[in-house]
Amino acid sequence: MFGISxxxxxxxxxxxxxxxxxxxxxxxxTSTGKGGVRAGMAACFGxxxxxxxxxxxxxxxxxxxxxxxxxxxxxxxxxxxxxxxxLGYRLLTAKPGDAPPxxxxxxxxxxxxxxxxxxxxxxxVFYMAxxxxxxxxxRHQGLLTFGVMAATVAVITFxxxxxVVTLTRLLADRLRANPxxxxxxxxxxxxxxxxxxxxxxxx
Numbered sequence: 001m002f003g004i005s006x007x008x009x010x011x012x013x014x015x016x017x018x019x020x021x022x023x024x025x026x027x028x029x030t031s032t033g034k035g036g037v038r039a040g041m042a043a044c045f046g047x048x049x050x051x052x053x054x055x056x057x058x059x060x061x062x063x064x065x066x067x068x069x070x071x072x073x074x075x076x077x078x079x080x081x082x083x084x085x086x087l088g089y090r091l092l093t094a095k096p097g098d099a100p101p102x103x104x105x106x107x108x109x110x111x112x113x114x115x116x117x118x119x120x121x122x123x124x125v126f127y128m129a130x131x132x133x134x135x136x137x138x139r140h141q142g143l144l145t146f147g148v149m150a151a152t153v154a155v156i157t158f159x160x161x162x163x164v165v166t167l168t169r170l171l172a173d174r175l176r177a178n179p180x181x182x183x184x185x186x187x188x189x190x191x192x193x194x195x196x197x198x199x200x201x202x203x
């Protein structure tokens with residue numbers, strides 16, 4: 001289909017990739033909890049935009065560069081790990097009355113969702129290594145093939161993110177009346193972000 005070796009498998013792979021717990025999911029949940037559906041969807045579009053950047057970089061041959069120069073990939077890992085750990089630290093050390101560690105403006109949520117995705121080695125590995133495996137060299141149709149794959153990733157990510165944002169919003173409405181629980185969730189998110197950063201740095 002459009003030069004994709006197994007479109008069904010490609011869709012399944014993208015879906016599984018989204019379901020794996022990671023910084024992207026945490027960004028959606030945290031953004032929605034802090035700023036509501038608008039903020040959550042802004043983060044969603046940030047993730048989608050970053051996905052498209054990574055995918056088209058793979059098309060442009062960045063995968064070959066990273067394969068030839070492993071140090072470049074490790075540098076990206078360290079930058080991503082440092083960013084996640086820094087964000088987690090801000091959540092952990094936030095005190096009552098402080099400005100929110102994650103600002104409640106959609107443009108900032110968009111930027112954060114994009115940065116977390118761009119600096120997430122899980123996403124980089126998927127698009128730079130795993131993604132090219134679905135391109136059929138014999139039936140490849142150039143930009144049409146990559147365009148269909150890009151559109152597929154965007155649609156699946158949007159649907160998945162919309163579900164996550166909706167569920168998070170429903171839970172947030174029930175928890176908002178209890179500031180202790182909200183603060184505990186914020187600290188937990190900080191711990192997870194630092195954990196993600198340490199895990200990525202140790203790989």
